[in-house]
Amino acid sequence: MNWDRIESDWTRIKVKVQRQWNKLTDAHLDGIAGKREHLVGGIQEHYRVGQTEAERQVKDWEDSNQDIFAETAAAARKHKGDLKGA
Numbered sequence: 001m002n003w004d005r006i007e008s009d010w011t012r013i014k015v016k017v018q019r020q021w022n023k024l025t026d027a028h029l030d031g032i033a034g035k036r037e038h039l040v041g042g043i044q045e046h047y048r049v050g051q052t053e054a055e056r057q058v059k060d061w062e063d064s065n066q067d068i069f070a071e072t073a074a075a076a077r078k079h080k081g082d083l084k085g086a
């Protein structure tokens with residue numbers, strides 16, 4: 001998974017993350033800022049689970065949200081193409 005693209009589109013994607021992990025507030029999500037390791041840490045802290053369990057939850061979320069990663073990759077390619085044409 002390419003989390004660099006998730007970081008760049010975090011404002012839109014964090015809504016889906018919050019649906020999955022509703023104990024993470026807007027402030028927590030702003031601090032996570034699309035960084036996978038911060039999301040894992042937030043899940044550990046707010047759901048009181050170990051790192052292995054938090055990693056599993058994030059992996060399950062990634063697997064069930066392949067569309068997000070495909071959308072962000074397509075948007076990045078489009079943006080890159082737009083810059084070449086400018």
